[in-house]
Amino acid sequence: MYAVRATGLVKRFSDTTALDGLDIGLAPGEVRGLLGPNGAGKTTLLRILFGLIRPDGGTVELLGRRLDHLGGDVLDGVGGFVEEPSFYPYLTGRANLKLLAKLDGDGRPAREIDDALGRVGLAERAGDRLSGYSTGMRQRLGLAAALLRRPRLLLLDEPTSGLDPGGTRAVAGLVRELAADGVAVLLSSHQIGELEKVCDSYTVMRVGRVVWNGTAAELEAQAPDSAYALWTSDDAHALELASRIPRVRIQRAARGGLAVAARSGDMDVLVAALGDARVLIRRLELMISPLESMFFALTGGHDGPPLDALEPQEMADTILAGA
């Protein structure tokens, strides 16, 4: 049984087609990253899955039940949020959760609400009115509200937005923990680095369509070159060594250091060669990961052609722009 099974989803807004025959499936216990540039249709998809908007075509099944797009029992076992989580500002964090638990209607004990607040690190501020909450705290409360659903399917839209690094790490841990218990997670985010830490598979969308779908291993195999920034004790020697390794492209960067474009396996060969030649690696940073390079290749996400098509100097500038 699929946790999510959507086929042929179409959604139009006036002249714009937000979803254009989209298919997606998600198995229990799977953590799927949903990627795409702005306007790709990620949020529209999540809204349809939550029953907040109705598709113009296609069908949706959640946890084996057909969604009629008016919510209700079909959403039992489905938790999460779309866009930023929103709550009632005149209530405290705990009162908001109590209210939502009341809507769920199964008489959650207060202890369960406190547990949820504790898991997201909000226990101490649960008695504060929501009007005093920061963006990150609202995000945490959104996660607590999702946990209260005892979800079997979690739909999260930018869950780490506004969170500090500790909070981001905690969310990643929480997602993996839930997935280990069989919860399916569909996670939409622009923070590709965060997705890579938790996702088993990815769906890349562009203008309302799925342009790539597969597991993390498939992505690794199919992704274009990743990009690295490299600082060594002897850049000239490193350049010479790299030039002997097939499929490794290397170039001096204008602001110092080297820019390298290679698959991770080839990069391993280069690192080993540098070690053998006693060239010290002072710093090595992954600037564009396989997922990012795949994302950019599929979506043109860095406002230019794919890295593979760039001239070495352009590639170096692109890579080091964020170094």
Added chain:
Amino acid sequence: MSAVAPAPALAQSEPLVSVGLRNAYQAELHKLTAQLITRILMLVCAIGPLAFAVILKVQSGTPSDALFGVWVHSSGFAVSLVILGFAGSWGFPIVAGVLAGDLFSSEDRHGTWKTILTRSCTREDVFAAKLLAAGTFAVGLIALLAAMSLIAGFVLVGAHALVNLSGVLTSPGRMLALTVVSWVICLLPLLAYTSLAILFSVATRNGILGVLGPLLVALITQLLDLIGKGVVVHELLIGSAFDGWHGLFTSHPFFGPVLVGSLVSVIWIVACLAASWRIMRRRDFLTGVSGGGPSWTAPIKLVAVSTVVVALLALACGVGPTGVTAYRVAYNIGREFNNVTLLQQELIGRHVPTNARLYIQPQCNRRGTKAIGPGDWNCNIYVYLPQANSVPYQLTSVEYDVSVEYNGCYKAQSPPAFLGGQSMQDATGHSVTNPLFIVYGCFNVL
């Protein structure tokens, strides 16, 4: 051994109210209770009548323009009925607007539609729960207002008999029953205003218009009441339904306005809620927290449409027959004058035989160009007093200025030179309200 198939379980009967609706209803009640504006409203309903009664107590004036207003120092029931009259004009629309006008639009403002619609309840549940919660609070607040107005009247004035709209002193027991029934009658138009507020809130997604909308409609209704003589359009307005209870306070009660008002209210309720649900059901919940304040596109369209509708209503107000005719005004004024005169004679200690009647000939004319319709009237009441000598009758006349409303209710006042001032001394030397000074009455215009 053969396996015995288990007997099929008896199908459980469906609960009358779905679990989702019950849960959503409790959540909506919780939200309304938690809001400051609701608490303020509860406080006003609880303290307002007491404050009003105290102010009346410490000053000698009376709200004589309001029905029963001149009697507020004589009977606690008058206090409650004056408050009911005021509430019908302004209080009920305010309660409806404040409670229901922001009920749906606040979810847009806070961006919380997606929060509640992604829990275990359907749109139907949430919609119905909001209606029920608004209705519960509206009815509860008005019940509180009614109870406090009666308590304030009883404590500060007393549960004394009150002169009804036919000029007859009515016992406290009957007055209590009539007053309670009158408040209950007003619940339907209250719910009609609540439904209208919900429609404003759903259609415009603008809390300001949702809250002020019913008040504006009440204002427009009152302005329309001042123009046109036709009864048809007036009876179709929500505000008119608040006048239905007047007919209960006459010696020969008439129920037409109550029935018509109730029917009109039900039509408004059904129409507003059906339109609201249609919008709600078809809606795509796209945006999160609405930034930059409420949306004004829909309100501007609504105001444009409303302006046209009000203009058409204003033109249509004159269409149809009027129930305010010279005969009806004269007949009712004459009958009531008879009753209040006899009441006055009793108050000053004279014996009035049962079923005593004066020989009266009233003559009423409408001031202005038109001979019929609501407005200012002048009534001359000719009273023929029996004489002991050869002249059989002595003729005397009393002049009343009568202000008649479209609904058949009137206030008649005579210059003090004719019939004395507002107060007089009764047989025991106490100061009492002169029943002839201001006369309130109502007749059936349908």
